[in-house]
Amino acid sequence: MPRIVVDVMPKPEILDPQGKAIVGALPRLGFTSFSSVRQGKRFELTVDGEVTDAILAQAREAAETLLSNPVIEDVVNVEVVEA
Amino acid sequence: MTELPLIGEAVAVAAEPRLAGARIGVVTFPGTLDDRDAARAVRLAGGTPVPLWHADNALGDVDAVVIPGGFSYGDYLRAGAIARFAPLMSKIIDAANSDARLPVLGICNGFQILTESHLLPGSMIKNDHLKFMCRDQVLRVENNSTDWTLDYEAGQEITVPLKNQDGQYIADEKTLDALEAEGRVVFRYVGFNPNGSRRDIAGISNAAGNVVGLMPHPEHAVEVGYGPESLDGIGGSDTDGLAFFTSVLNKIVGANK
Numbered sequence: 001m002p003r004i005v006v007d008v009m010p011k012p013e014i015l016d017p018q019g020k021a022i023v024g025a026l027p028r029l030g031f032t033s034f035s036s037v038r039q040g041k042r043f044e045l046t047v048d049g050e051v052t053d054a055i056l057a058q059a060r061e062a063a064e065t066l067l068s069n070p071v072i073e074d075v076v077n078v079e080v081v082e083a
Numbered sequence: 084m085t086e087l088p089l090i091g092e093a094v095a096v097a098a099e100p101r102l103a104g105a106r107i108g109v110v111t112f113p114g115t116l117d118d119r120d121a122a123r124a125v126r127l128a129g130g131t132p133v134p135l136w137h138a139d140n141a142l143g144d145v146d147a148v149v150i151p152g153g154f155s156y157g158d159y160l161r162a163g164a165i166a167r168f169a170p171l172m173s174k175i176i177d178a179a180n181s182d183a184r185l186p187v188l189g190i191c192n193g194f195q196i197l198t199e200s201h202l203l204p205g206s207m208i209k210n211d212h213l214k215f216m217c218r219d220q221v222l223r224v225e226n227n228s229t230d231w232t233l234d235y236e237a238g239q240e241i242t243v244p245l246k247n248q249d250g251q252y253i254a255d256e257k258t259l260d261a262l263e264a265e266g267r268v269v270f271r272y273v274g275f276n277p278n279g280s281r282r283d284i285a286g287i288s289n290a291a292g293n294v295v296g297l298m299p300h301p302e303h304a305v306e307v308g309y310g311p312e313s314l315d316g317i318g319g320s321d322t323d324g325l326a327f328f329t330s331v332l333n334k335i336v337g338a339n340k
Contacts, residue, residue, distance in 0.1 A: 010208075014253060017209040017279075066168065069161055069199065071206040072253065 002051050004059040007077035008068045009040035040076070043067050051080045102129035105335040107328070108145035110175075110193075112137040112166045116153030117190065117302060124302040125149070128328035130335075137169040146335045147186035147230070148175055150193030152246075152300060162207060162249045163195030176200055184293040186230040186331050191247055194286070194296030202294045203287055204262070205254030210247070211279025219311035220245035220299050221273040222285050226266050229292040230334050234326040240273055241323035242311045245299040250278035252285075252298070262287055270297050301327040 010016045016038045023037040045059055056078070063075045107125045109132050111118045122132035133145050137155075142148070155166035166172065178185035179202055189197035197203045210216060221242050224235040235241070254262070259281055262268050270286035278298070286297025301324025304310035310321030 013255075014208065015211075017211055017213050017251070021213050066164065067160070069164065069206055071198070071204075072208060 001049075002047050003081050004045040004047060004051060004056065005077070005079050005081050006043040006045065006059065006063045006067055006075060007040060008043070008063070008073050009076050010038060011072060011074055014072055040073075041067075044081075056080065099129055101336055102329075102332040103131055105130045105147070105332045106133050106145045107131070107331070108133045108135040108142065108148040110135045110137060110148060110150050110171060112153070112155035112169060114154045114157055115151055115192070117151040117300065118153075120300075121149045121151040121190070121302045124305040124324065124328050125332075127305050128325055128332055130328065130332045135171060137166065137171050139171045140174070142171070142174045142178055142185075145185075147331050148178075148188070149302075150175075150187065150189040150196055151302065152191030152193060155192055155196065158192075158249070161195075161199065163192060163197075163199040166192075166196045167199040172196070172200060176202060179289070179294050184291050186334065187294045188231050188327065188331070189294075189296035190300055190302060191250075191298055194298055195249065197294065197296040203289060203296050204258050205252055205287070207249050207298070208251045208253055209249050210251050210277070215246070215248040216250070216277050217244070217246040218277065219243070220275075220277060220285075222270045222297075222299060223273050224269070225271055226269045226288065226292075228266075229269055229288045229295050230331050231295040231327050232269060233330040233334055235330070241301075241304075241326075242320070243299045243301050243304040243324045244311060245277055247278070247298055250280065250298045252278075252280035252287075254281065259284075265290065269295055270299070300324070 018039045019037040026034055060078050068075050107130050109118050109122045125132040179187045195207050198206050219242050224239045227235045227237045267288050268284055269288050272283045272285050276283050288295045304324035307321045
């Protein structure tokens with residue numbers, strides 16, 4: 001069954017405290033090549049049947065209203081992934 | 084929410100009988116923790132607490148609403164994000180924005196729900212130090228003209244408990260400037276910013292002053308012997324939070340000083 005993948009990231013201007021903690025931990029494991037980490041969220045919405053334009057539009061609306069908070073986050077990607 | 088348990092000096096507050104007619108709804112979501120404390124605070128202040136359930140479709144006969152702290156829906160997705168779409172929340176949002184301007188107080192998770200509901204601007208993200216923090220916190224009352232702060236003096240410093248993980252208040256600079264210019268920063272952290280909140284903001288209001296949200300917990304500072312200790316040098320008293328509730332009760336019965 002197809003899925004609609006929604007990716008949400010903290011806005012660039014907002015310091016991401018979780019990403020900051022992760023970038024601090026990486027060098028302790030010997031991963032020294034990464035100067036910054038930002039942590040986002042990936043949602044997978046499963047659709048029973050075909051993904052129509054209307055269903056994709058619903059997913060975009062859900063992404064903007066519930067899955068993300070536009071004050072602190074951006075929806076950076078909405079795409080259909082066939083199973 | 085019936086009789087007060089026999090702890091502390093529960094009758095120490097000189098609650099006025101005429102306030103008992105004021106009915107304050109206290110909302111419970113799955114995962115709410117502090118609804119009983121909020122109801123108790125309402126009663127200690129002299130009012131009548133009314134339990135409200137998130138799935139209800141009607142607000143009923145209440146004169147104000149408290150959205151208490153806790154972890155509604157386990158803080159899944161974002162703190163307050165799922166609670167915001169509960170049936171009762173849409174009634175509360177409508178009532179808060181109506182001409183009647185229902186007084187609404189959001190405490191901690193309740194504040195997060197109010198920002199997710201767009202009743203208040205900005206948002207909360209994880210504390211800048213990433214730890215859950217629990218401490219007695221000094222706040223300055225920056226605006227004593229909201230429905231929930233009328234019984235405080237302007238500039239008064241109070242001490243109430245603070246306990247949260249996602250308490251860092253953020254908004255863009257334009258929103259922050261507007262909040263400051265319109266006197267809508269209601270509480271500011273004093274002496275120590277416990278979570279990295281912009282401009283030390285602990286609580287804000289909407290433009291009309293009927294909706295107030297803050298991260299610290301006034302409902303945990305309403306009873307002698309059970310509030311913040313005044314012995315550790317940060318001052319304050321055990322009952323600094325009580326005036327939140329007397330403020331709105333007095334406003335409802337039309338008797339603010």
